[in-house]
Amino acid sequence: GFxxxxxxxxxIEDASFACGFTDGVDGNIIGFDPILGTLVVPTxxxxxxxxGSPAIDAGDDAVCAAAPVNGFDFNGVxxxxxxxxxxxxxxxxxxxxxxxxxPTxxxxNTxxxxxxNTxxxxVTxxxxxxNTxxxxxxNTxxxxVTxxxxxxNTxxxxATxxxxxxNTxVTPNAPTHTxxxxATxxxxxxNTxVTVPTVLQIxxxxxxxxxxxxxxxxxxxxxxxxxxxxxxxxxxxxxxVVRDSSTQLRATVPAGLAPGTYDLIVTNPDGKTVILAxxxxxxxxxxxxxxxxxxxxxxxxxxxxxxxxxxFANGAEVKLGDTVLDSLFVNGSFIQATIxxxxxxxxxxxxxxxxxxxxxxxxxxxxxxxxxNNDDLYANGYEIWTDPVAPRAQGATKVGLIIxxxxxxxxxxxxxxxxxxxxxxxxxxxxxxxxxxFLSIRSSATTSAVNWTPPAPGSYxxxxxxxxxxxxxxxxxxxxVVSRTLTVLPPAxxxxxxxxxxxxxxxxxxxxxxxxxxLNASASDANPSSGLKSVLYKEFEYNQNTAQWLPIKSSGWxxxxxxxxxxxxxLAPASGLKYxxxxxxxxxxxxxxxPFKGYINYIPPSERVGTNQTRSYFFTLTVGxxxxxxxxxxxxxxxxxxxxxxxxxxxxxxxxxxxxEEVSFVATVAGLYQVEVYGYAKSDYxxxxxxxxxxxxxxxxQVGGVDPNxxxxxxxxxxxxxxxxxxxxxxxxxxxxxVAAPVIKIYLPVTVx
Numbered sequence: 001g002f003x004x005x006x007x008x009x010x011x012i013e014d015a016s017f018a019c020g021f022t023d024g025v026d027g028n029i030i031g032f033d034p035i036l037g038t039l040v041v042p043t044x045x046x047x048x049x050x051x052g053s054p055a056i057d058a059g060d061d062a063v064c065a066a067a068p069v070n071g072f073d074f075n076g077v078x079x080x081x082x083x084x085x086x087x088x089x090x091x092x093x094x095x096x097x098x099x100x101x102x103p104t105x106x107x108x109n110t111x112x113x114x115x116x117n118t119x120x121x122x123v124t125x126x127x128x129x130x131n132t133x134x135x136x137x138x139n140t141x142x143x144x145v146t147x148x149x150x151x152x153n154t155x156x157x158x159a160t161x162x163x164x165x166x167n168t169x170v171t172p173n174a175p176t177h178t179x180x181x182x183a184t185x186x187x188x189x190x191n192t193x194v195t196v197p198t199v200l201q202i203x204x205x206x207x208x209x210x211x212x213x214x215x216x217x218x219x220x221x222x223x224x225x226x227x228x229x230x231x232x233x234x235x236x237x238x239x240x241v242v243r244d245s246s247t248q249l250r251a252t253v254p255a256g257l258a259p260g261t262y263d264l265i266v267t268n269p270d271g272k273t274v275i276l277a278x279x280x281x282x283x284x285x286x287x288x289x290x291x292x293x294x295x296x297x298x299x300x301x302x303x304x305x306x307x308x309x310x311x312f313a314n315g316a317e318v319k320l321g322d323t324v325l326d327s328l329f330v331n332g333s334f335i336q337a338t339i340x341x342x343x344x345x346x347x348x349x350x351x352x353x354x355x356x357x358x359x360x361x362x363x364x365x366x367x368x369x370x371x372x373n374n375d376d377l378y379a380n381g382y383e384i385w386t387d388p389v390a391p392r393a394q395g396a397t398k399v400g401l402i403i404x405x406x407x408x409x410x411x412x413x414x415x416x417x418x419x420x421x422x423x424x425x426x427x428x429x430x431x432x433x434x435x436x437x438f439l440s441i442r443s444s445a446t447t448s449a450v451n452w453t454p455p456a457p458g459s460y461x462x463x464x465x466x467x468x469x470x471x472x473x474x475x476x477x478x479x480x481v482v483s484r485t486l487t488v489l490p491p492a493x494x495x496x497x498x499x500x501x502x503x504x505x506x507x508x509x510x511x512x513x514x515x516x517x518x519l520n521a522s523a524s525d526a527n528p529s530s531g532l533k534s535v536l537y538k539e540f541e542y543n544q545n546t547a548q549w550l551p552i553k554s555s556g557w558x559x560x561x562x563x564x565x566x567x568x569x570x571l572a573p574a575s576g577l578k579y580x581x582x583x584x585x586x587x588x589x590x591x592x593x594x595p596f597k598g599y600i601n602y603i604p605p606s607e608r609v610g611t612n613q614t615r616s617y618f619f620t621l622t623v624g625x626x627x628x629x630x631x632x633x634x635x636x637x638x639x640x641x642x643x644x645x646x647x648x649x650x651x652x653x654x655x656x657x658x659x660x661e662e663v664s665f666v667a668t669v670a671g672l673y674q675v676e677v678y679g680y681a682k683s684d685y686x687x688x689x690x691x692x693x694x695x696x697x698x699x700x701x702q703v704g705g706v707d708p709n710x711x712x713x714x715x716x717x718x719x720x721x722x723x724x725x726x727x728x729x730x731x732x733x734x735x736x737x738x739v740a741a742p743v744i745k746i747y748l749p750v751t752v753x
Contacts, residue, residue, distance in 0.1 A: 015226030398449035585734030636683025645671030654704030
């Protein structure tokens, strides 16, 4: 009868087929070359152990002596021949075979298992990705498998091992080499399906966060770990790595890591690498600042900034240099603050001090640019876009950039952005020039695309230099270079991105008085469909200082099914117009080419606007509808302006000094109307907006009016032609679905000893 493979004294060359055995445990040798001779046909159908083979003298003497081995090898030679018997069918140095193999040892095996297709495994060739800590932990996506050699910070163009999972059937009766998994008894081969974890994966890390004042021991579960892997958090190598089995690792996170959320990277000795993005968060017992956005602004206008970090407390004071800023505590990881206008140009530190006097200072966190006398062209790294959004190796990819313009007096033509793969001044290779044909005053536009075909999967950094030849006379020349690091996926059967079909905030409501809203999204995935996996939500606010929509909050990639209906979302606390986007990704990691977007006006019972600052709100009217807007100040002097869709029409105005402000009118043009509350002085106020059907007469007495001594704006803060946040932008790599382990027929014993 069949007795099976014992749990001891086995030698298996391919660690991914270790069947749960552990190298060094119970005499098992996993992941080493058995050093075998050639197959002897037709006399013995065996392979000799060559000198230096780890199988020599590594067998179990008791098993060799007992039935059914009975002290003889496959060829009838007495064993052991050395200090101990050898692993495998033939003793080393046993000479010529003296026995003829029996039919039971040469059985022909016909595989019957159907290999599992694995189109969603993401396999890339990469060096260690550059980790950018973020203050808010994101959803933990499925690990991304890569193929790489020792991690470095320089992307490589050529994979060092197989980069694309295949679904080639396993054919045990036609091997290209002799299997090295060995059995301990003679038996008739069986035909039992065994699920073998052949794809390197990470499933979980426990714990997934820890404080940086002491080392933290972690346990990593996954599949196909082999040898002693290298384990990293970002670029930091973890200590005391132990492989308990092919499915579990143990390691130690060292003390002293900077606070933030890190990728977990595991690299097997064969170079195969798996990445679990956003896997571990390093916390600190003291307050910490990880990001300030935006980190620059011109002196002409106030600038709302976001301060991201850890351990902020309600009531914390925020200072720019020695200037105390108006600030709003959102949570322990996020504070909004306002940089006042007219500060001297220069670089400033930002300090957050909690009520218990604990504090943190970020050196050089914010730069004030002087008042613009000439043009200024600039961009953000995340606005380097690609088409497709998730590029694939050997696939045609387009690359472009959104360029913003402040200042200037006439329309610019042929504005250039020059793209490089790698840092331009450090050996980066030229990709080409993208052109904006015409860029008007105070506007944004995308360049034409340059073509790029990534040669291999991996991590790449694309750089863009705006106006590289210096044709535009700019007030600020230090903000013309941006970069973005992205991951290129391997080719896959499913290369078609999903499509976001719908998105709504509070079921399409125009206004909300509550900070918490409900999101609903739907998406579809065309053939060849791998199925929808993830959804991502982003919140934007219009930044008056930089004249653009800035991302304030992002959900990270969330599981699609559990987050597409009635997803609870807490808006950032600053009142006014909120734009949001919904993105979708499928199980193969493809990302929708465009998001679905929507907006809502957040109008709490009490709002605040700074001096020279504006809060904007959008309302859609049909011809004949009446809009009445009223501002009731409790402090300061807020003014009220309402702009119609008519590009040439002046605003409806109420800007008296102190007291109520109100405008009421019947729409003569259908479209989007903008309500603006401007801080003539720093003000707290309540806004009420009503829209009545038809040309209904307004109710109540007329209040408000026009102060002839106050100047009035000639254009709205948000241009009438504005379409909301751009849809061309970089996104984090989407998670892929776990790769199903194939069912492989294993015929035991493979060899007999």
